[in-house]
Amino acid sequence: MSDEAFDIIGDVHGQAGKLLGLLKILGYRQMDGVWSHPEQRAIFVGDLIDRGPRQLETIDIVRPMVEAGRAHCVLGNHEFNAIAWATPHPEEPGEYLRSRKKASNRAQHEAFLTEVEDTPLHDELIAWFKSLPLWLDLGAIRVVHACWNDGYMSRRKPHLGQNNTLTEELVVLASRKGHWVYEAVEALRKGLEVELPDGVFFHDKDGHERRAARVKWWAPDFSSLRNSALAPRSVLAGMPDIPLPADPRLAPYEGPPVFFGHYWRSGSPEVMAEKFACVDYSAGKDGPLVAYRWEGESELRDAHFVSSDSN
Numbered sequence: 001m002s003d004e005a006f007d008i009i010g011d012v013h014g015q016a017g018k019l020l021g022l023l024k025i026l027g028y029r030q031m032d033g034v035w036s037h038p039e040q041r042a043i044f045v046g047d048l049i050d051r052g053p054r055q056l057e058t059i060d061i062v063r064p065m066v067e068a069g070r071a072h073c074v075l076g077n078h079e080f081n082a083i084a085w086a087t088p089h090p091e092e093p094g095e096y097l098r099s100r101k102k103a104s105n106r107a108q109h110e111a112f113l114t115e116v117e118d119t120p121l122h123d124e125l126i127a128w129f130k131s132l133p134l135w136l137d138l139g140a141i142r143v144v145h146a147c148w149n150d151g152y153m154s155r156r157k158p159h160l161g162q163n164n165t166l167t168e169e170l171v172v173l174a175s176r177k178g179h180w181v182y183e184a185v186e187a188l189r190k191g192l193e194v195e196l197p198d199g200v201f202f203h204d205k206d207g208h209e210r211r212a213a214r215v216k217w218w219a220p221d222f223s224s225l226r227n228s229a230l231a232p233r234s235v236l237a238g239m240p241d242i243p244l245p246a247d248p249r250l251a252p253y254e255g256p257p258v259f260f261g262h263y264w265r266s267g268s269p270e271v272m273a274e275k276f277a278c279v280d281y282s283a284g285k286d287g288p289l290v291a292y293r294w295e296g297e298s299e300l301r302d303a304h305f306v307s308s309d310s311n
Helices: 016-026 055-067 078-088 103-116 120-130 150-159 168-173 181-188 233-237
Strands: 003-011 029-031 034-036 040-044 071-073 133-137 142-144 193-195 212-214 258-260 277-280 290-294 305-307
Touching: 003 016, 016 290, 016 305, 029 305, 040 055, 055 071, 055 120, 078 103, 078 120, 078 181, 103 120, 142 168, 150 181, 168 181, 193 233
Parallel strands: 003 040, 040 071, 142 258, 258 277
Antiparallel strands: 003 290, 029 034, 133 142, 193 212, 290 305
C-alpha cells in the first residue's frame, strides 16, 4: 500500500471545461490559485493540447498544479509533436523536426497554434513541455502516455535528462525515423507495433492495407495475432488468425499497476486487466474526460473510475 493517493486523469486535448468539471467532481478546489485536493494528487497522462477549443486555459490549470507539487504530468505524443514542430532541423536549414510543409501536421496542431503562434508564450510552453518526463515510476504505480516497456525504458534511461526528460539531442534523434531512439519514443507515446509475416496483411477501417499491427502490450499472452491486435472489431474480423510473430519486446508484465491514455476508448470506463487502466475515453472528441481514483489498491477496479459526465 502507498502512503499517497492519486487521481490519474486522461488526455484533455484542450477541453478545459471538461477538466474543470472533472476536478470539481473529484473534490478539487482552488487554493492560492492552484487546483488542489487535501488527500489526492493528480497525475495527467499527457496530450493536454490540440483538438479542443481552450488550449491555453487547459495549460493554465495543469501547469500551476505541477509546479506547485499538486500534480504530475507525463509527456504525450501531442506535446512531443509540439516540441518537434518548434525545433529547427539541424541538417536542413529552414526546416523543422516536424515538417511544416505537410498540411496534415499543421491541421493536427492548428488549435494550439491558433492560440500561441508567433508569441513569446509559444517558446515558454515548448520549454515546459520539454520538462515533462516520458514516464513516472512512483513505486506503487506507474504512468506512461501509451505503453510501458521495460526494455525500451532501461535502454533509454542512461541517456535521459533529470526525471526521465528528453535532452535536446534526444529530441532530434526521436524525430529521425529508423534510429533506435525514434523507435523507443514512438512506442512509449503511441504503443507497440509488430511487423507481420511476409504475405500477411489486413485492411484498416479506412481501407488502407496494413503489414504491421499495433498490439495490446498489456495482454497476458501474445499467442494469436487476432487476440493481441489493437483494432476495431470490423478490422479484427478480417485479420488472419495466425500466431503472433515472435518479438522480444512482448513479454508478460511484472510490476505494480500501470495507468496510460492515448487509445481513444469509448463506452463505460473499465480496467484493461488486473494491473492496467486506460483513462483516455475520447474527451478530445465527444467523450467524457475520465480519471481513475487510485487509493493504494494493487488490483484495479472499475468502480474507481470517475467521469466528467458523472452527476
